[in-house]
Amino acid sequence: MTLIGHHAFITGGSRGIGLACARALLAQGANVTIAGRDAASLDRAAEVLREYPRGQAPDVPGPQVGTCVLDVTDEAAVHAAIATAAQQLGPITILLNNAGQAQPAPFAKTSSQHWQRMLDVNLTGAFHCTQAVLPQMLEKGWGRIINIASTAGLKGYKYVSAYVAAKHGLVGLTKSLALELATKNITVNAVCPGYTDTEIVQDAIANIMQKTGRSEEQARAELAAGNPQQKLVQVEEVANAVAWLCQPASGAMTGQSIAVAGGEVM
Secondary structure, three states: OOOOOOEEEEEOOOOHHHHHHHHHHHHOOOEEEEEEOOHHHHHHHHHHHHHOOOOOOOOOOOOOEEEEEOOOOOHHHHHHHHHHHHHHHOOOOEEEEOOOOOOOEOHHHOOHHHHHHHHHHHHHHHHHHHHHHHHHHHHHOOEEEEEEOOHHHOOOOOOEHHHHHHHHHHHHHHHHHHHHOOOOOEEEEEEEEOOEOOHHHHHHHHHHHHHHOOOHHHHHHHHHOOOOOOOOEOHHHHHHHHHHHHOHHHOOOOOOEEEEOOOOOO
16 A cells, blocks of 8 residues: 555546556545546446455545546636645645557548647547646645547557657657656656557457458457457456556656567567
8 A cells, every 4th residue: 555645646547557557546545536437437436446356444534536637729718627625635746647549540541630639539538637646746745647649649540640749749748758857756657558448449350350250269369469468458357557557666767668579679
């Protein structure tokens, strides 16, 4: 329970990697606010999290869970949400920029609107959230900023050029901000999962099935083939890396892009 007294703000926190990270940080004693665009999904996720065992003694109050309906591309809404979350559960000392969206398109058919949407959700949203949270971390003299950047931030993939460009930008932001904050007791890192068993990957599987006529099993195998372990990454495996980076003992880890991808990227 090394994160007691800390408050983690997680975008895209109602499902997949974000929800798994919320569980992992709650288990370490942190208060957690999960943010997302769908209120009903957030409420369902919060119910699950509040029932999740955290190893507390029966007479010890457990860490708290808050929710926040938020579109990370709306700068004013982000700043208002961060301020409200801090009032409810205390200053935010851990930020997980997990909200993301992946929509495939060949480059020649990538519209400027598609391009801008991928940048807005996957890169600019992290910029807004980080700017909103940073003053609280600087005042506390401690912080952890973790960007979920994907292996698409470390290598190229066909037919998702806008997404890849945005995730490469997120890795660049991670490195630059880590240097700016190196003497402030605030670390900035990127966690880069390979194909992970989430709803985004389920959408990719459905797209492969529709365009190629392959079965679901064949489509899943195609995505897993790039992983030397021949499997999709599990959300708990990503959450474990995130939780480790949040530890006080991980203070020397900053500016890093850690692939959780079964050896796909070395």
